[in-house]
Amino acid sequence: MTTADVAAVDPAGTEVLGAAPVPPVIDLRALTRSFPGDPPVVALRPTDLVLQEGDYLSIVGPSGSGKSTLLNLLGLLDRPTGGEYFLDGEPSHTVNERRRTALRAGRIGFVFQAFHLLPHRTVLENVMLATIYAGVPRAERYGRAVAALERVHLEHRLTFRPTTLSGGERQRVAVARAVVTNPRLLLADEPTGNLDSTTSGEVLDLFDELHADGLTLAVITHDDDVAARAQRSVRITDGLLEVLR
Amino acid sequence: MSRLSVRDLAVEASHGIGARPGRLFLTILGTVLGIAALVVTMGMAQTGAGQIARQFDAVGATQAVARAGEAQTMGGETRARTTLPWDSPDRVTRLAGVEAAALLADVDVAGARISAVPIVDPTAVAGVPPAVVATSPELLAGVRATLATGRMFDGGHDARSDRVVVLGSGAAERLAINRVDSQPSIFIGEDAYTVIGILDDTARRKDLLDAVILPLGTARTDFGLAAPGELQMRIAVGAGEVVAEQVPIALSPNTPENVEVQAPPTGGELQRNIRGDINIVFIALGGVALVVGGLGIANVTLLSVMERVGEIGLRRALGATRGQVATQFIVESVVVGLLGGLIGAALGVFVVVGVSVAQEWTPIIDMPLAIGSALLGGVIGLVAGAYPAVKAASLEPVAALRGGL
Incomplete structure (x- = not known):
């Protein structure tokens, strides 16, 4: 279904971008987020950022710098107060809540620091949960979930409950859940924050594999080792974004 | 989506x-x-x-009672407004829904002694004498009573004012009579009455079991019974409303309002x-x-x-x-x-x-x-x-x- 949707928005994307045949996955134009108050708190100053398909971006910065604000905006969990955000060529800043929810289900996969796996459900059920909301036909769900778990090398843990898995395995389940819907973008928020160095390595290796397969990744981290894996890196300080590489 | x-x-x-x-x-x-x-x-x-x-259903729903209505006199006494006719059972059994009927009346024997022997025994413990009730011969059907032994008096006894009685089981025991084939007698005052039957049990008017029952005609002759007291009726299931409406008219065509009927409501x-x-x-x-x-x-x-x-x-x-x-x-x-x-x-x-x-x-x-x-x-x-x-x-x-x- 993703490919069909991409085809549908393609003409609009080409119009905006001129010659480029495929729109960038992320295209931020003076994106701003401020919180009301006296004076208003600007969490993200006007930001321009373009992430092409297949890019691997790390976002670093100290706590409270605006990293999470940027991730929430990128993940369509929060609305910007100014500027434009084209996700896959679609102007996400103008569409209604329903469409944003649909975009979230179909285009974006999330990986959280605390894994966010349902403790009473099996690994397989946790992964299949994402397919329910993405509108994957029931007949395809099992096969795709198993394929996603094979991709993160957990095909031997299908019927396990998350509580019996190690931290690294749990985060790999979360990654499987994020990629099972074939998203255009994988957003990871401190994916190694709850892991030790060994299991961190597992997850980061997995990210490298996904990147090699052509997936677009944006990883928020304060760990320089994690950031070093990404080919591109930006730093946010006090809501101001600077490109490192 | x-x-x-x-x-x-x-x-x-x-x-x-x-x-x-x-x-x-x-x-x-x-x-x-x-x-x-x-x-x-x-x-x-x-x-x-x-x-x-x-x-x-067993009894209540198929039993009805008719009585003469009562009125307060100026002096504060209650007096019957009418009297039930002596042929009440004949009148009401012709009605649809009434299966059997019997007249009953309490008889005032004016303090007469009731005993099995005509001797005044000064050493005997003074007891309450059994009640005397006069009924029409249809009593057994009317109140669903059964006889332990003997027979019920019939229309002939009634018409001739024969001195026969049927005893309730309790009364028979008190009078020490347990069989009737020897034609025992009891005495009400000075007069002898032949016991021809003993009641075993009754569904209504349980007081009959402790009573001496004699024919209405006998009671009228010997004790000057002026009017019947009540009419017990066995009715068909669900006939209560019809009976309540029709019985007063049958008993007192001119003044049906003077007859009170207690009939069960429908189930x-x-x-x-x-x-x-x-x-x-x-x-x-x-x-x-x-x-x-x-x-x-x-x-x-x-x-x-x-x-x-x-x-x-x-x-x-x-x-x-x-x-x-x-x-x-x-x-x-x-x-x-x-x-x-x-x-x-x-x-x-x-x-x-x-x-x-x-x-x-x-x-x-x-x-x-x-x-x-x-x-x-x-x-x-x-x-x-x-x-x-x-x-x-x-x-x-x-x-x-x-x-x-």
Whole structure:
């Protein structure tokens, strides 16, 4: 279904971008987020950022710098107060809540620091949960979930409950859940924050594999080792974004 | 875009419910008790009414009594406004619905001694003499009495004013008479009366068992009986209303209002009356229990929403709409309520059956009522879950994701 949707928005994307045949996955134009108050708190100053398909971006910065604000905006969990955000060529800043929810289900996969796996459900059920909301036909769900778990090398843990898995395995389940819907973008928020160095390595290796397969990744981290894996890196300080590489 | 199918919804909701069995038990307890109270109340009322109606059917529903109406005189005495005719039994048995009838009258023997021997025994313990009752020969059919031995007097005895009596079983025992083939006599005052039969039992007028019963004609001749007292009638089932209307006219065509008839109401009316009395109080109690049960569900569901903030955030991040999140919590709450309703209704039915078995009654429960009660549990869940569901849907995904899972 993703490919069909991409085809549908393609003409609009080409119009905006001129010659480029495929729109960038992320295209931020003076994106701003401020919180009301006296004076208003600007969490993200006007930001321009373009992430092409297949890019691997790390976002670093100290706590409270605006990293999470940027991730929430990128993940369509929060609305910007100014500027434009084209996700896959679609102007996400103008569409209604329903469409944003649909975009979230179909285009974006999330990986959280605390894994966010349902403790009473099996690994397989946790992964299949994402397919329910993405509108994957029931007949395809099992096969795709198993394929996603094979991709993160957990095909031997299908019927396990998350509580019996190690931290690294749990985060790999979360990654499987994020990629099972074939998203255009994988957003990871401190994916190694709850892991030790060994299991961190597992997850980061997995990210490298996904990147090699052509997936677009944006990883928020304060760990320089994690950031070093990404080919591109930006730093946010006090809501101001600077490109490192 | 993606609509959550009913099946997906059911699966997600059932997992949400089943995750904490201990809490589920406490959540449904209120509803279970409320619904059970409701079912027991109504079931017991129906069973009780059925039971009472059954007892009434045996005698009460087929027995009617006619008496002369009474009026207060100026002096404050009560006097009969009319007298029943001596041929009352003939008149009323011609009516549809009256199967048998007998006239009865209390006889005043003016303090005459009643004994088995004509001797005044000064050493005998003074006792209350048995009552003397005059009846028409149809007594056995009219009050459903049976004879232990001997025979009933007939129209001939009545017409000739023969000095014959039938004794009630109690009276016979007191007079030391237990057989009639030797033609024993009793004495009322100085006069001897031949005992021709002994009553065994009677369904109505139990006082007859302790009485000396003689023919009306004899009572009129010997004791100057002026008027019959009452007319006992055995009627067909359901004929009460007709009898009450027609008997006064048959007995006193010119002044039917002077004749009072006690006839049983029809069975359904009786049951309804009884059921109505019992129901109101207990339905109110059941209603209170249900409100408490509903509040329990609302409370626990709200708590559950607060606990599952992380899960709600995750679902929203995975692309669940607010509506889908709200629907899931509503469904969970409805299922919990329905579960409570089902268990409560089953429990209630068991209690009604159990009590009925202990009392040797026939349990009566409307099936629609039991099923309706179970469904009522679902409705309570729906109402109770509405607010928590709205609360869950209104959570911002960003804030919700901060909560762990």
